[in-house]
Amino acid sequence: MAAPLSPIVALVRAADPDRFLATLFAPAAQREALFALTGFNHELARAREAASNPMAALIRLQWWRDAVEEARDGRPPRRHEVAEPLHAAIRAGLLDAADLLAMADAREAETAEEGIPSAGAFTAYLRGTAGGWSVAAGRALGVRGEALALLQRLGAAYGLGGVLRGVGRLAARGRCLLPADALAGAGLSMEAVIADPRAAAPLMRAMAEEGAARLAEARAEARRMLPRSAIAAALPAVLAAGDLRRAGDPLVVPGPRGLAARASVIMAGLRGRV
Known part of the structure; x- marks a missing residue:
């Protein structure tokens, strides 16, 4: 019989199957750290979803900042199914505390009642x-320098696909993450999209086309400069293309x-290129 999954691996498999599949292509020595990273990302992503108001979401994000800083400073781990393996990965030098804190900071944009103000934001x-x-993930896999910026672009494309896939779902919850200036340029507002998400369809298609072009450029660069050992950090971009x-x-x-979709990730992982 197969050995049971560890708690963090089981959580990630259920909560984030895309990154779970990608992480299977990481070297065994770094795999558990990437599962902890994905669990951390899941907790940050659900901070606003699970909170009754923006302030409660900010408190949740601060809880995770504190957990990261405690690990960085060598203090004991918090008793939590994600915080404990995250603490271990930070203490082992596999995850960088500054990277994790930046991820928490970026999630504050989801808590702003006025939404995201501009395309730059x-x-x-x-x-x-x-x-x-x-x-x-790339840093845990040994990536440094310009290749990290390339991975960030690939990841952002995956994030764009996720935002666009979730416009209707978020509207049903009274929220919209599309940038306010782009909405205004299309003659829309957050309130209009929340009332009728179909109104955002032309803008969504335009954003998707621009994102797909940038993704294609980043994937071409990745084939030239990204080491095969870091493929797990880039694999979500394979799904971004379809999204x-x-x-x-x-x-x-x-x-x-x-x-x-799953087969496309597996084939890219086996080839070692996106």
Whole structure:
């Protein structure tokens, strides 16, 4: 019989199957740290979802900042299914505390009642959240220098696909993450998208087309400069390509990944290139 999954691996498999699959292609020595990183990212992502108001979400984010700083400073770990393995990965030098704190900071954009104000702030949000995961994962896998910035771009493209896939779901909860200046340029507002997500479809398609072009450029660079040993940090970008192609219908509720999507990640992982 197969050995049971550790608690952090079981959590990640259920909560973030995309990054779970990507992490299977990491070297065994770094794999548990990447699972802890993904668990941490999941907790940050659900801070606003699980909170009744923005202030409660900020308190949740601060709790995770404190957990990271305590690990960095050598204090005992907090008793939590994610905080404990995260603490161990930080103490082992596999995860960088500064990377993790930056990921928490970037999530504050989700707590602003007025939304994300500009395209520049939206790009920073994507690069700090999904892109931040890719940077932290890449650093754990030995990536340095310009290749980390490349991973951040790949991760941001995956994050863009996720935002666009979630427009209808967030609207049903009274929220919108599309940048306010882009909405205004399309004759829209946050309130208009929340009332009728279909109104955002043309803007979503335009954002997806621009994101897909940038993703194609980043993937071409990755094939030249990203080491095979770091492929796990880049694999979510394989899914981003499909997400951006299908963006544009905010009423479609994203379901589990199909066999073709999972197979594309597996093939890219086996080839060692995105």
